[in-house]
Amino acid sequence: MAVLGLPEGGKCGHSWSLSWLIPILFSPQIQDRALGTMNAVIGIILLTAPKPYPNLEGALRGPVLQVSQGQKVTSLTACLVNQSLRLDCRHENTTTTPIQYEFSLTRETKKHVLFGTMGVPEHTYRSRTNFTSKYNIKVLYLSAFTNKDEGLYTCELRLSGQPSTVSSQNISVFRGQKVTSLTACLVNQSLRLDCRHENTTTTPIQYEFSLTRETKKHVLFGTMGVPEHTYRSRTNFTSKYNIKVLYLSAFTNKDEGLYTCELRLSGQPSTVSSQNISVFRDKLVTCEGISLLAQSTSWLLLLLLSLSLLQATDFIAL
Structure with a gap:
């Protein structure tokens, strides 16, 4: 708290300057009555006197601030x-x-x-x-x-x-959009990213697939960021209840890097959940779904050939 003292006869609008400063430390009794829980209060009396300097006008007032720390x-x-x-x-x-x-x-x-x-x-x-x-x-x-x-x-x-x-x-x-896993595999010449997540919320879920190479992020597909033009013609996206799948065609060594699947609830920018995976072409495995399909096809062909052979044997026996 600052107390402004003006000389007798002083008027607003006159030119004044700071002449001297007297700090006064109030007694604890006055602190308790006037300022309650203040830790320390210093009263400052500013005494001024007329001076022939027209550029120094007005009065100075210094507020007392209480600073508390230790529990931030x-x-x-x-x-x-x-x-x-x-x-x-x-x-x-x-x-x-x-x-x-x-x-x-x-x-x-x-x-x-x-x-x-x-x-x-x-x-x-x-x-x-x-x-x-x-x-x-x-x-x-x-x-x-x-x-x-x-x-x-x-x-x-x-x-x-x-x-x-x-x-x-x-x-x-908010719960319901947590990414539980992110896996990568190769389908012919396309990279496939499977982003599995929880889905126990009625709030719409926003998503984004991205690639980070040499500290630079490239948005591939999604509803959060703007996909880069070079990837738009190479991506194919499918989504089900608790999985989002992205295909990146013509995958080469130039597409290696850190892939990310990121989800968040619509209108809630702080509710972000994500998973990362490092992808290198020489370490990619063939997608299991495709392998199973190929195996099923092979077994089906073998079964058809066996049936044909059995029919031919029966025909010869007759």
Whole structure:
């Protein structure tokens, strides 16, 4: 807080300049009455006097800022452990003041407190949550995670007794589009990429196949990025309930590199799931589906030949 002292007879619009500065440290009693939980407050009195410098006009005012540190949330991540959602809330811990915390879920603009020491957890979540805490991480498990638990999760920390020292991180959590595997094989001269994924959501799933060569990403096909012109005539795409298949024709050594299948829920840019696979032509195997088809065809031809031979034998016997 700055107190501006003007000489007697001074008026707004006159030219003033800073003449001297006197810092005054308020007593603890005044701190408690006037500023509550402030750690340290310095009052500054600015005394000014008229000077013949027209370019220095107006008055200076310096606000007092409270700086709190030691409980800042540095990251919030989410993953699935069996059927439980796990939230890892990492934070700083360089303060001796007790840290209060809260995990919450926001769905359709309504906030639901899951666990913590700040708000009151809702009854429906009390039997489903399990909490552990270490020096600089707080972990919450939410069991039996389903689509009804999708939404915006928040980890919020604050110093005990200081409601203005809040730090938080958010993460959007949706299930149903996780990529479970990405495989590659060769069909004649075409590369085939099988991207298998979960599909337990009603939200449309966006997808993208890409190739990274020498740190440069090339979009091959999908609904997220714009496919490069050179690949448009070489790609063929099919999709079923929980698998997306991309064919890249005329596959050569120039197409070797890191292939990626990336999925995300429509309208939810933070809900990304992906898998990578390094593809080299001399290490590619023949696709099993094609091999099985070839084997089936061979067995079918052998069976037909056998039947023909048997018929001929019967005819000779007659």
